Amino acid sequence: MRALVAAAMERIGAHIEALPAMPVCDVAGGAALARTLREGLPAEGCPFEHVLGVLFDRAVPCTFNTASPGYLAYVPGGGLFLAAVADLIADATNRYVGVWQAAPGLVQLETNAVRWLAEIVGLPAGSGGFLTTGGSLATFSAVVTARSEKLGERFDDGVIYTSDQAHHSVQRAARLAGFRRDQVREIGVDERFRVDVAAMAAAIAADRARGRRPCLVVGHAGTTNTGAVDDLAALADLAAREGLWLHVDAAYGGFFCLTARGRAALAGIECADSVTLDPHKGMFLPYGTGCLLARDPAALRRAHGSPADYLPPMQDDPDFVDYCELSPELSRDFRGLRVWLPLKLLGARVFARALDEKLDLAEVCAAALRELPGVELVAPPQLSLLAFRHVPAGATEGPELDAHNRRWLAAINRRGRVFLTGTMVRGGFVLRICVVSFRTHRSRIDAALADIRAGLAEVGG
């Protein structure tokens, strides 16, 4: 057992030390690699060294290097090593935390972690929630809870409201929960990509007039496209006035509430009925840790709870949480340890400082991009994400302009020090920078800006 861990740690240590110098994206030959790795169920085993070789020499290098300090694509994961230690302990001890009675102390540590997250976004005492594997399942449970609270078992006439910049997990959550496509309204946005609250109010009124039942507003605290933060206070007012459930998808943005700038940008989030957070984004944890917070955990229980003769008795004391009653899972990992251990060991201030640094770095990027002739800051950072493109003199909207910007993106990424991705905004292709990795510091941002300038020169900017 110890020998296995020692051998794995040799490889892990070397890998993490090499990260800064490794290419940020290297998937050339991926299809061929995948084909050579294919094999049937092995009857007999093989040595651990062989397994480590497959992983560290072949499969891990051929990836988007999501763990690199230069990974500024999508919304970066992190990979705080403390979480790996937490999982090592959780897996090896393998206790069951879905039912309070089975592990009262461990469940309390998970509950501490959930309450800390609620405290971070400013939800009141008495709020709760549960940890998921990521934002998508958190948002799914929010939709199910809103459906259960506002519509009941028949919801053919229910309507959900969000922005046309919504993460696709909102549409998907609605579909999984049994809503039809035409029961989700994607409302337009303002020039900063924030949902048009007046238009949403009008849509709600129009639906009511047609006999529909509006049930849920989904706001965003940091969209994936451009990092836009909706006017959450206005959405909270609207939802309260209309008696709707307010869910805020703060998967990317929520942890910035640890900073003064973030709290200002996300003002109103504390009025939400439920909030999606991704500790694997703003808390720098490895992929696989999301969270759904709820002002009234009893609503989660009404939507998800399910009795069974073969289970131990559930708790009525609200301090003692049976997570299998609040969430769609029964057996599952002790993922609370992954959240609790880093916060307990490092303290919240360390995270606040790191997130403040990310906000600063995004501002550095924005300031530098504003200096570049012809570069349009399509979405200045509201948090740590920004979108931009180059518009050569005389260029007009269309496929040629998009192709030009795609070439620019490729020229930047080809240099191997940073990895950016693009998206479509108002019908045009834009480049994005998202600074969230705990490994990204000023020196790498300077490298990014140098490569952005060099790439632009290369494509004739």
Next chain:
Amino acid sequence: MRALVAAAMERIGAHIEALPAMPVCDVAGGAALARTLREGLPAEGCPFEHVLGVLFDRAVPCTFNTASPGYLAYVPGGGLFLAAVADLIADATNRYVGVWQAAPGLVQLETNAVRWLAEIVGLPAGSGGFLTTGGSLATFSAVVTARSEKLGERFDDGVIYTSDQAHHSVQRAARLAGFRRDQVREIGVDERFRVDVAAMAAAIAADRARGRRPCLVVGHAGTTNTGAVDDLAALADLAAREGLWLHVDAAYGGFFCLTARGRAALAGIECADSVTLDPHKGMFLPYGTGCLLARDPAALRRAHGSPADYLPPMQDDPDFVDYCELSPELSRDFRGLRVWLPLKLLGARVFARALDEKLDLAEVCAAALRELPGVELVAPPQLSLLAFRHVPAGATEGPELDAHNRRWLAAINRRGRVFLTGTMVRGGFVLRICVVSFRTHRSRIDAALADIRAGLAEVGG
């Protein structure tokens, strides 16, 4: 980093060595412990030794000892240490496997693992699926897929059929997916607790006559109550005849297909449209690894897929799987490594032998219980789970008989060497033994039988 792991491994090693002698269930003082562990968000950190102390000296000991060889309760988890090593590597390298393009080699390893599981239950080439955190979410996605394939966006008139011994996750999955309670029929069972297929056929006919749309049959390969395996071949015939989706919940039983006896008991599972498996049961992994297999992975994609501008392009080659398209998750952990690594390193035969041993041990229990006067084997093992009770001479059904058996259960568990649980069967309380832990061998089963006899003597059997 290495120091953290070394310190954690000290504790883990000592814990695992002590497991056989530790009490199998010790949650006395759990409420008090939980209250003392409660605390607000810490601004500053604390030493790692303190964290290890909280975990190993306080929280972990006060639990149902799910990792103990004497844990024969519910359906035991396992906690194969290799999976902990896999998670350590997956967390530390933190690559993203939700999209094929982001990690072609790692995704292939996960796909190998999924295909191995499909091979184990006998699904044909071309079948696929995805890993979940457990059986509940796997079954949920099966229900959503059946709904999408058989009913479409409007499913008010759809009906689901399962047995009255169904795991509660079936009802819950239907509810989450938007079905009303009255859209799920729980059909009665035969004397071996297997669903009455003729009664199910009659219910389907009756529903069709009333204009309802039958869509899904959920069979069980090892119920949680008594370990019953439905006649899966008959269910497959029925589903094929009626054009319904057949899902088999083999969360507990599926891995026994690695053994000759298991394959015989589960004959017909290879005809299912989808199958729930829990590698954290029959593959002895730590809690948190389930699987949904599907004969036609394209159906999973039709039900779950969701495009987005900000994502990389998805694959059309069926060999290259984008897991975010088949499943409800987007960002999530690389849980494939937890399944792939132990199978690759140990080979399937090791698991087959271990599962054969569990079948033998359940037979040993059954034979010994048959010898005890007044003991009724309510459910002889169809796999490795059995249910029984003591009926004193002249006793009749009712609360007194139940109380007598509850006292017997308590007298067994009080001895601390094994932990059994009970359930309600045909209105009466029964004791259960479920042998699934890789740590449970003959010596512990002999101890269990000794404690069962001693407990019975104590309560006057």
